[in-house]
Amino acid sequence: MILIDDEPLARQELVYLLESTDGIEIIAQGSNGIEAVDIIRIHKPDLVFLDVQMPGxxxxxxLKKLLDSKSPMPQVVFATAYDQYAVRAFEVNAVDYLLKPFDRGRVVQTIEKARARIAASSPSTPAEAPPANSIDVQAGAKLDALLRLVEEQTHAQTHRAPNSKVIVRAQSRLLLVDQREICFASIEDGAISVVTSSVEGQSNCRTLEELMDQLDPETFWRAHRSFVVNIQHIREVVPWFKSTYQxxxxxxxKTEIPVSRAQTKRLRDLFNL
Structure with missing residues (x-):
């Protein structure tokens, strides 16, 4: 078995729960998707616990990279903080899903499902095994169906009214933060950080565009390609070199955030500069 999760505390919690389950051997761990592809190719595990949102x-x-490279496909359990609608989509191509924070009973139930599926997919003789290309086509079709469902959910989310609260992951907890409390959000190496006056954590969104879809456009402004700011939490506009601002x-x-040249006019309009 292999564990892939970018949160060290989540991995530690899952290791603790799995090690107390009979017959489980964790042969490797990874902290991002790029590592995951290499580790899975090297170790060829029967089962992978795979985080949904990771940098890179x-x-x-x-899964798409493994399919495209014709690598052997393990059984997959998704670990996620997504809502139930998205979770149903994950089941298209997964043994099971685990919602964070993990529950011992749920982990045991998932392991039993995985064992049954692994046993069912292991032919008693080589003659019973389906052709490899047949397996690849079936797996690809399932993954495509999964991606379509997730895209549908994303489309639905972009057309609904912004929620007053957003989820922020901090110290392995999922906090509901009022939008008005958010000072700014930033993205670096594929991870989105959210900062309030009292909390710093990560968003479950994959991009700043996706996060912006959840926020009030009258209050939040994309001041820079890497930053979204709450205009109500701007303390000072600082003139910078060559007619730019921070x-x-x-x-x-008291974080200082650059304003891109493309957004300078918007800044001047906002504050009558």
Whole structure:
């Protein structure tokens, strides 16, 4: 078995729960999607516990790369903080799903499902095995169906009214944060950080565009390709070199955020500069 999750605390929790289950051997761990592809190819595990949202490659992209390279496909359990609608989509191509934070009973149930599926997919003789290309086609079809369902969910989310709260992951907890409390959000190496006056954590969104779809467009502004700011939490506009500006926010660190040249006019319009 292999565990892939970018959160060390989540991996530790899952290791603890799995090690107390009979007959389980964890042969490797990874912290991102790029590592996951290499580790799975090297170890060829029967089962992978795969986080959905990770820097670099997400869980779906990992499976796609394995399929495209004709690598042996393990049984997959998704670990996710997604809502029930998305979870149903994961079941198209997964043994099971686990919602964070993990529950011992749910983990045991998942292991039993995985064992049954592995046993069912192991032919008693080589003659009973289906052709490899048949397996690849079936797996690809399932993954395509999964991706279509997730895309449908994303489309539905982009056309609904913004929610007053957003989820922020902090210290292995899922916090519901009021939008008005958010000072700014930033993206680096594929991970989105959200900062409030009292909390710093990560968003479950994959892109800043996806996060912006959840936020009030009258309050939140994409000041830079890597930053979204709450205009109510701008403490100071700081003139910078060559007619550019920085925004000093009112978070505890008084973070300074650059304004891109393309957004300078919007800044001047906002504050009558």
């Amino acid at each position: 490659l997400d869980g779906f992209a990992v 925004l000093r926010m009112d978070d505890p660190r």
